[in-house]
Amino acid sequence: MKALVLAAGLTMAASAALSDGIVTYTTDESFDDVVFGLENAILDQGLVVDGTSHVGEMLERTKADVGSDITVFLKADVYSFCSAKLSRKVMEVDPMNIRFCPYDIFVAQLPDSPDQTIIGYREFPEGEMKEVQALLDTIARSAIGMD
Template sequence: MKTLLMTASLAACIATTAAAQDMITYTTNQPFEDVIFGLENAIIDQGLVIDSTSHVGDMLERTRADVGSDVTIFLKADVYSFCSAAVSRKVMEADPMNIVFCPYDIFVAVSPDTPDQTMIGFRSFPEGAMKEVEALLDTIARAAIGQ
């Protein structure tokens, strides 16, 4: 039983580490609203259109009691979704199954553990054609916080 518990704990640690490695994040002391403003402008500056904004933090807080939780996960958290016709066509011509990655998302969040810091980030992508999308998202995220 002890071995089983240790194995399960190790598996959980590995899963957590793998998930953390699957995203690229930047942290700034800028307020959430400033980062959101910067992100919206950075997306538009690339000639792209924001398809949707998911207010994930609001949803989690609004439904917290309904699901039996008392944990505040984010003070604020939004996910911006958008696509690039040119880049999307290029990566899907390389592999039509790259459709699974479209639209592209960048999140902005503030954790209750670090309320004076705003995090911006996005998922990392597999080697190959999708690295061009990752580079685009990196350019946009950095521009949003003035890097």
């Protein structure tokens, strides 16, 4: 019974969506909590964050420079990382899978829903890259306690 209640709570706390080639999960957790969860989930897989792009800050900082007054994100970061083992596996099948490396997961808050945080990644093509997508899904779900 406890497991059923916990599962129901997680379902209410986070919802998933797949559209336009991206997979997203929306949660009521704060941006900072999701980022903390993401960093830990990446490390828990034995991986290292190669870089963090502060997309939200960049768009906000440059909006006047490009003639805009629209705030796209309250906060938005993209975390890039790679798996040597998995990357080698998929690139041995097709060296052009290099185009997918490094792998990225984004975390964002939108102005119209400031009490929600979105975490997501791009969908990968059928075949060997679905194993990478499964890894990203595991990491994203773990970051928001859906593992």
